[in-house]
Amino acid sequence: MQQEVVERARRGDHDAFAALAAAAIFRLDAAARLILRDPDQAKDAVQETLVRAWRDLPTLRSPARFDAWLHRLLYRACIDEARRLRRHRFDVDLTPIDHPDLDDANAVMVDRDQLERGFSRLGPEARALIVLHHYLDLPLPEVAFALGIPLGTAKSRLHRALQAMRAALDADARPRAQLGEGRLA
Amino acid sequence: MNARNDVNGVLLDWLDEQVGRGAPDYLDEILARTTRSRQRPAWSSLERWLPVQMTFTGRLAPIPRLAWLAALLAMLVLAAGALFVAGVGQRRLPHFGAAANGQIAFIDGGNLRVAAADGSNPRTVTPLPDGAEQLTFSPDGTRFAYRTTESVPSIVVAYADGSNPIVVATGASIGTGDPVGWSPDSRRLAFTKVIVADKIGTIDIVDADGSHQTQVIQGSAAEGLDRYRPAWSPDGRWISFFSSEPNGYVALNVMHPDGLGAQRLPTSPMNPQIIDMSWSPDPAQSRVVYVAGGYVKMFDLATAQETVIGTGFWPTWSPDGARIAWWGDRVQALDVADVLAGAARPVTLFPSYGSGNCQDHPEAAGKSNCGPAQWSPDGLWVYAPDVTGKSILIARSDGTGHVRSISLDHPINLADGPGGLLAWQPIAP
Numbered sequence: 001m002q003q004e005v006v007e008r009a010r011r012g013d014h015d016a017f018a019a020l021a022a023a024a025i026f027r028l029d030a031a032a033r034l035i036l037r038d039p040d041q042a043k044d045a046v047q048e049t050l051v052r053a054w055r056d057l058p059t060l061r062s063p064a065r066f067d068a069w070l071h072r073l074l075y076r077a078c079i080d081e082a083r084r085l086r087r088h089r090f091d092v093d094l095t096p097i098d099h100p101d102l103d104d105a106n107a108v109m110v111d112r113d114q115l116e117r118g119f120s121r122l123g124p125e126a127r128a129l130i131v132l133h134h135y136l137d138l139p140l141p142e143v144a145f146a147l148g149i150p151l152g153t154a155k156s157r158l159h160r161a162l163q164a165m166r167a168a169l170d171a172d173a174r175p176r177a178q179l180g181e182g183r184l185a
Numbered sequence: 186m187n188a189r190n191d192v193n194g195v196l197l198d199w200l201d202e203q204v205g206r207g208a209p210d211y212l213d214e215i216l217a218r219t220t221r222s223r224q225r226p227a228w229s230s231l232e233r234w235l236p237v238q239m240t241f242t243g244r245l246a247p248i249p250r251l252a253w254l255a256a257l258l259a260m261l262v263l264a265a266g267a268l269f270v271a272g273v274g275q276r277r278l279p280h281f282g283a284a285a286n287g288q289i290a291f292i293d294g295g296n297l298r299v300a301a302a303d304g305s306n307p308r309t310v311t312p313l314p315d316g317a318e319q320l321t322f323s324p325d326g327t328r329f330a331y332r333t334t335e336s337v338p339s340i341v342v343a344y345a346d347g348s349n350p351i352v353v354a355t356g357a358s359i360g361t362g363d364p365v366g367w368s369p370d371s372r373r374l375a376f377t378k379v380i381v382a383d384k385i386g387t388i389d390i391v392d393a394d395g396s397h398q399t400q401v402i403q404g405s406a407a408e409g410l411d412r413y414r415p416a417w418s419p420d421g422r423w424i425s426f427f428s429s430e431p432n433g434y435v436a437l438n439v440m441h442p443d444g445l446g447a448q449r450l451p452t453s454p455m456n457p458q459i460i461d462m463s464w465s466p467d468p469a470q471s472r473v474v475y476v477a478g479g480y481v482k483m484f485d486l487a488t489a490q491e492t493v494i495g496t497g498f499w500p501t502w503s504p505d506g507a508r509i510a511w512w513g514d515r516v517q518a519l520d521v522a523d524v525l526a527g528a529a530r531p532v533t534l535f536p537s538y539g540s541g542n543c544q545d546h547p548e549a550a551g552k553s554n555c556g557p558a559q560w561s562p563d564g565l566w567v568y569a570p571d572v573t574g575k576s577i578l579i580a581r582s583d584g585t586g587h588v589r590s591i592s593l594d595h596p597i598n599l600a601d602g603p604g605g606l607l608a609w610q611p612i613a614p
Contacts, residue, residue: 083457
């Protein structure tokens with residue numbers, strides 16, 4: 001059914017595109033807000049995504065890949081937005097990351113404030129990995145496609161993103177003097 | 186959002202909480218835009234014409250490590266050779282070396298203020314428009330440039346005493362907040378211009394009197410590629426710039442000032458949120474420092490060698506190009522020669538404030554910095570905003586003596602970044 005609508009939109013049927021956009025905008029907006037941590041930037045990224053989707057839709061080879069393609073456009077728009085508006089801002093974690101296993105990491109993620117801080121300290125690429133895989137429930141091959149990276153790289157980056165979150169949470173719990181971390185705005 | 190595995194249940198619940206359930210209310214706005222937009226014809230996609238899939242996601246056979254190393258070595262040699270050959274024949278600009286210290290200039294609220302090199306005698310030179318930032322002196326110290334981001338964004342050049350301000354470029358397309366790059370002969374400026382409709386950065390050059398504005402390289406909206414933040418090499422032969430990469434990273438490139446010879450440097454990929462680079466001020470060297478993967482790194486264009494300076498960011502060169510200062514939980518400086526010899530001995534210039542956000546540490550006011558440490562023109566001092574943004578710290582660049590400070594009437598908003606609000610005037614010999 002969706003493929004038919006995509007095919008119509010590809011041929012220039014704007015009503016069909018409006019239906020696709022209406023079906024997608026909630027999840028795109030939610031993902032963008034999680035990735036960018038800013039509703040205004042998220043709105044800009046989603047607008048850019050859907051405008052570009054409409055413009056480039058005729059070049060999409062396979063209508064069945066519409067959703068995956070849309071997620072790819074969203075990721076690119078989010079990264080562009082993050083870079084453009086925050087070029088001179090810094091959010092760097094200099095804490096050496098040790099290598100806890102993921103089960104251990106999950107056990108620590110219980111405090112919402114800590115989750116907020118840990119998630120915010122990730123870069124937008126790492127947040128995108130977590131959001132696409134865990135929030136949008138995309139399988140890793142789809143995430144890899146959206147990010148334009150090989151599957152193995154997506155796996156290792158996701159692993160590192162969760163480790164980095166764990167490291168950030170650990171850092172919050174450590175005495176100040178032991179930290180080599182700096183967050184600068 | 187449904188039927189997902191529950192391995193990270195707490196994280197997923199938290200993500201759901203963050204998003205909430207409110208539907209976005211801007212779909213009509215988007216559809217109004219798409220109604221006005223024409224679709225690209227299908228034939229304009231190269232992928233549709235080729236009998237191969239350009240987005241390959243399969244697994245390649247591993248390349249033997251030795252062959253890979255040989256290929257990398259060959260690429261580096263070729264890159265170095267290409268840079269050398271392409272640079273031959275480009276005009277070298279005169280360089281007067283180290284300069285004497287003029288006055289420290291800073292944007293304090295709506296005013297350009299100056300103070301003596303020892304922090305004494307602060308006074309207002311001239312009022313500036315709201316939102317003035319990215320203050321930079323010309324290399325000969327006779328003029329300064331700044332940009333304004335409020336209402337109509339502009340780039341303004343004025344004499345060092347604030348007289349004769351000239352708007353050299355203006356319009357929504359230059360409202361990027363990026364620094365402006367002076368040519369080493371102080372005659373021209375390079376700056377980022379954004380094609381507003383596509384949000385794609387391009388690079389323009391303009392004479393310091395506002396004439397001869399020329400686009401030297403443009404981005405590509407179709408490829409999602411933009412080019413931005415130009416910086417002139419001290420010998421005048423190159424302009425560096427950043428470009429977006431399809432994988433989300435950022436690459437460092439160089440081109441000649443006429444826009445020819447553009448090429449990507451084989452540096453490590455950079456995080457688009459932490460782009461920061463500068464040329465060694467020594468025109469006899471062709472070196473840049475930048476931040477990649479949490480490290481400050483140096484790249485030598487002559488040898489195509491990349492060297493790690495340390496963990497951190499905000500790297501700055503001493504005026505003679507012999508030392509680099511950077512922030513890595515505190516401001517340190519070291520001799521480049523020692524780094525290349527494998528015997529780096531960093532010296533602390535400003536002490537650490539501890540951990541977390543620097544502006545959350547008022548107890549370190551007047552002692553620790555929160556911004557890149559810039560060098561005085563004679564190289565004997567470094568200066569930076571303090572952790573509260575309420576003062577400018579000045580310390581000896583050899584790490585001895587006490588830290589001095591200049592109080593600001595209007596604190597710098599560190600949440601938006603230092604934004605180039607401080608500059609030390611060089612006095613040419």
